[in-house]
Amino acid sequence: MAGTDRAGSGGTAGPGGTGGTGGRLSLLGVRHHGPGSARAVRAGLEAARPGVVLVEGPPEADALIPLAADEDMRPPVALLAHAVDEPGRSAFWPLAEFSPEWVAVRWALEHGVPARFIDLPAAHTLAWRVADEETGETTGEADEEVTGQGDGREEGDVPGAAPLDVRGDPLAVLAAAAGHDDPERWWEDVIEHRGPGEGDVFAPFTALEEAMTALRETEEGGEGDTAHDRDLVREAYMRLQVRAARREFAEGVAVVCGAWHVPALRRRAAVATDRALVKGLPRTKVDMTWVPWTHRRLSRAGGYGAGIESPGWYGHLFAAVDRPVERWLTRVAGLLREEGRTVSPAHVIEAARLAGALAAIRGRPLPGLSETTDAVRAVLCDGSDVPLALVHDRLVVGDVLGEVPAGAPAVPLQRDLTRTQRRLRLKPEAAERELELDLRKETDTGRSRLLHRLRLLGVGWGEPTASRSTGTFRETWRLRWEPELSVRVAEAGVWGTTVLAAATARAEADAVTARGLAEVTALAERCLLAELPEALTPVMRILADRAALDTDVGHLAEALPALVRSLRYGDVRGTDTGALAEVAAGLAERVFVGLPAACAALDADAAEEMRRHVDSVHTAVGLLGDAPAPGHGDLRSRWRAVLRTLSARDAVPGIVRGRAVRLLLDDGELVPDEAARIMGLVLSPGTAPADAAAWIEGFVGGGSGGGMLLLHDERLLTLIDAWLTGVPADAFTDVLPLLRRTFSAYEPGVRRSVGELVRRGPEARGSVTTAGSGIPGFAAGLDTARADAVLPVIRLLLGRDPAPDDNDLVGVGT
Template sequence: MNGADRHAGTAPRPLLLGVRHHGPGSARAVRAALDEAAPRVVLIEGPPEADALIPLAAEDAMRPPVALLAHAVDEPGRSAFWPLAEFSPEWVAVRWALDHDVPARFIDLPATHSLAWRRGDAPEEGTGDDTPGAGADLAPGADPVPGTDVDTGVPGADVRVDPLAVLADAAGYDDPERWWEDVVEHRGVGAGDAFAPFTALEEAMGALRETYGSGGDDRDPVREAYMRLQMRAAQREFGDDVAVVCGAWHVPALRRKATVGADRALLKGLPKVKADMTWVPWTYRRLARASGYGAGIDSPGWYGHLFGAPDRPVERWLTKVAGLLREEDRMVSSAHVIEAVRLAETLAAMRGRPLPGLSETTDAVRAVMCEGSDVPLALVHDRLVVGDVLGEVPESAPAVPLQRDLSRWQRRLRLKPEALERERELDLRKETDAERSRLLHRLRLLGIGWGEPVSSRGSTGTFRETWRLRWEPELSVRVAEAGVWGTTVLAAATAKVESDATTAPGLVEVTALAELCLLADLARALPEVMRILADRAALDADVAHLAQALPALVRSLRYGDVRGTDTGALAEVAAGLAERVFVGLPPACAALDADAAQEMRRHVDAVHGAVGLLGGTPEASASDHAGLRGRWHGVLRVLSARDTVPGVIRGRAVRLLLDDGELEQGDAARLMGLALSPGTPPPDAAAWIEGFVGGGGGGMLLVHDERLLALIDGWLTGVSADAFTDVLPLLRRTFSAYEPGVRRTLGELVRRGPGQRAGAAATDGGAPGFAAELDAGRADAVLPVVRLLLGLDEDGDGPSAGAEDNGLVEAGV
């Protein structure tokens, strides 16, 4: 006697097992029901194109969470996911069928239709957001379902179907998750009672379907018609020994009698596209509802623990929490764990719950292990309640060629994809780190954002890079999309950058691509990008565009030096670009309004820094460097002396000349005096001051040069009351950028008045250390430390110690 006959009086045939997606209680119940019924075939809600992929679930290298990924062959960005965790009923059903040598088949609407039905830019997730019906399959908080079935008689234009919320409310619960835990997760499955949960759930869903119909979604009736047809086909082949594992929301519709003709009529004329399907790794974080997943759950990490714990789940969970907090250097002892268990059990008893749930354990952790603080509790929620588990798929799973090449690089460079965000320091002088950097830059060019460059907290040298790495499941779609550019990462990145350079809207964008070519070491693409860059630079007459492009080119030259790439052609373009900037900058700075003047000032700063770096590249000789800097200093002198140039640019030009030693302090004071003369309108004078002392080092310049400070002080005291209101915002913007210590020192110096600093340093302690002449004793005290920093001999008898000391003294140390 087969299993179906043996339990004919216990469970109706075919056996419909309505589940909650990603519910460990449903998963345990499905396993018990299949063991009891022993069906000859298992039908599972999912795309039929994945039937050929089912045997891969039995391989040792397949470790959930994983997802079935379907994408349109001609448009890889149009895709859908069907995620499965270890505690997903569908995964349990697949593994049961493989373990018992029973056929398993997916019976939902084929992906070839679901991908074509509703197009969207974002990937859909098949067990939730792509189907509101699946989102309603006991997925609390699913996205709203617009509209309503006209046959239901439910008033109103919009209905949000949340079965768990409706059932929990009927049971007197205000939290659907807590109700589900009490009636399912905390309920054991006893012998002889394996089908009772599904019978009760089917009755509840039947009552809801009578009220809400299909929930207002036009796809659910079509999907359910296809499932009924597949059930009939299985029954013709295997008789009534058929088990169906699907969302509980669909069970009443699958049980309902409908004619074959009516079901086929619903499927007639469906749009379709050619689709490919494979397994991809998934993460607990993407199973969480907070990620936007329609069938998501609040606590995938907690559910995974409940499903995997052989006994004492609360004790094991709180022990795991204690381990995490200890790793974060929090004082958590065994006594804390014992007290937390007792508190969780007491809270469960007070709240009338059969066992402590997530809310009770969370309250116990907060009170006992976190001392009432939500800060460490947030870490527990992120790392354990949600979790950072990343699944794995076997190499034998189908994949696009680009994905296989990427996997080879990941293994070779020991860059394992991880769901947990990590920072990786790369030393570009080491070949392995340089290869890692090139791979990450190539992937960014392809739109595969596995890594994001961030500012380094350590060395600031150009030989170091810091990357923040985090693998998200959606990147599998990005890899499939990028496959149109080539079968390897290098070939795809090369083709992509050439295409982007051709279609780039302006010179700045092409310059950025040239920089990325060097960072990613795309030697084949660089000549084409450089040709386009030279053409665009020759035709672009906008000095602002040229000034924006020059710094990126110079950065590329510096990176080329570090990475050992050939940048000769780039140096030639950069030098030509610099010459064009030198010629066009003075006329471009004339007659600008305030906003345009501020923007041009930033361009002047950028070009100044680029000229300094350009001389330090291997392609630039000492004479070329001197000539380039000399011509740039000539441009700055022109800008500083022209009355038609806005004050903020004139002041900045004077400051840059002073910093480079091309202008004596007396000459700078003279130019400031002219700019602050009574004939200059106060707003123009304030703009000149902003250009001269704004930005880095401006405050210290005033601290150490009494004449400049006295000029500004004298000018400001002479500004009329009416004009003062106009210049105050400009001055406040300038001086507010200084460090608090610098502002305090300037205030003290102004309070004392001009000419009082030397005497005040000796008579009071307001702002010591300022005098008219160099303090030789203080300078001598600094020299040993400077020798140590420079790696010179401690006793000063090294070959260059004397010369170094002279240089330090001349520098005013």
């Protein structure tokens, strides 16, 4: 039923309409999230003064209506309904300040008038979704309809395109009938630009009800369409609620609902027929609460969005008492000034004039968003779309995040999370921001602990990013609170009532169901980061059992780095990691024993994967040597012996042998002469070109810094150069892709310098390891006199006293 609620439409104040008896009935059809409709609803309620206000929405939320008057309630917010036995199954009903439903509820609370929701209960709506998933049936209902705030178009639809879906997008049909190809612009002209008090307050409702009635006459009769049938059920339920309210309130009843439903509520229907339609519907037990929402989510048509392309603009139209265009352009100018652009009052005046002129040329009553956007681009942004994109993101859409009072119902886990957020001064925000944490500080440690625990629970509020600091006491997070995280929190509530208890239970369960050893080691690392000591014990037990049974060296090598990282983080956080160190050392020993045999007879892809394992194990062993590992103080020497074995075996792929030699050379276990001798043997004519090329990639390829090694060691460069020029023509095309991959990983400056040395040839280039650098402008040794010339500048940068007797920095080059 995507889109049946999209258009706002009418109804008139007057008796009749549902076949019931009672007071005056006012049907106020609206477009959800329309500021013009919201203003019209407020005016209609002021004129009708009903005894009760009925609003399209789930009746389970009736008890939550009084919270809308709380001073801590700040829209945009949403009603969240979730199944009690499966919190992840949920639905939202978003409401913004400019939503007609929100205005109706607030009016009722301000005037002491009862307000009720009359749409089909969420218990049936969620049960329908369960049934659809079980049967694999698609009803055509978009998620927007479940929220009750649909966009009205299926994804990919083009406004005004034929054929038009009457029920899916009645606005497009009405706009086309009026001769407009843009339904959004047509709606702005006829409704959103209407000011308060313009003519009869019920005239828009009357006109749009007539239009919707005509549209429904052309569309109805689609029996067999599940979405259509469910639409009829919803309307039957709403008619029953309207009848009951008319009998109860003699002062009159006002109904605020999607315009598409108004003709159905006006039509007389037998009570027995309506009751038959709603009888026997599937249902599930649900809980409801208020949750914060964002303008950015309102702008999304799919998922939990509402399909409002410009919620920031709509909010401005609703809030601006007068001169909305001038006020909007002033806000745009303020934003651009904050970003360092020069915008004067004259720019704002000229942009307002241009927007008005564009509206006149286009035959519009007032400048709309398109006219103001064109004016901003031309005048304030100098024709550039770059600052215009900023205006669209910050103002047209916006990062407004609503607030919900503390008294709103919530699962215990949500309450504990809220308390922790307040204690750590870590407020949820809709705008993405970066958070730097120093783990030596208690508050920052608590923040890190909370974010890691939430990630374990699947609540992705924060995402770890690369830190500017290389120290393990620093963490950098990218934070953004999305509305659906409230669902994740409710769903995680099955694991416990506090964040600590829930994360502990979830970690233990994940360890049992983990499919591989690497998953368990990664989980152990996350338990350390989240400081879950009670979960770490069973996780370590499962890790030890899995490691003892797993004979795949690749799995063991993949698991080792996560264990070693855990040791490092455990030291920073002061966690006891003795048991973890023993498991890591034992895992390393098993890798040492099995790696040489595992590297034999591998194809190209498997060899590349094994080369990555060798790199990761080498890094892990380097870190593990600094970690406490009783009885395993010789891990580094054992690993070096394994590398020597790999480098000497002909059955080991060339890329692995080359990397083993390079690692030994970097660790000082091979002198440059020995490395050059090994390279000479590998690159001899007796070695197949493909194997030699793979060896070169292992030795100097990837991010190993091999380019700088070639720049500073002429012998290695000469060996590679000589081998490459001697490759037979028929084999050259086979090794070329591998060589291109090897050298393309170098930085542009390194590639350029290597190419320059090769171009000069062995006779013209020198070597930094012998008599000269071989690079023009660089001498063989250090010129201390020229180095001392920079000392005054260094003193200035360091703030040192440049007194003649201050010789601390003199001779630094010696």
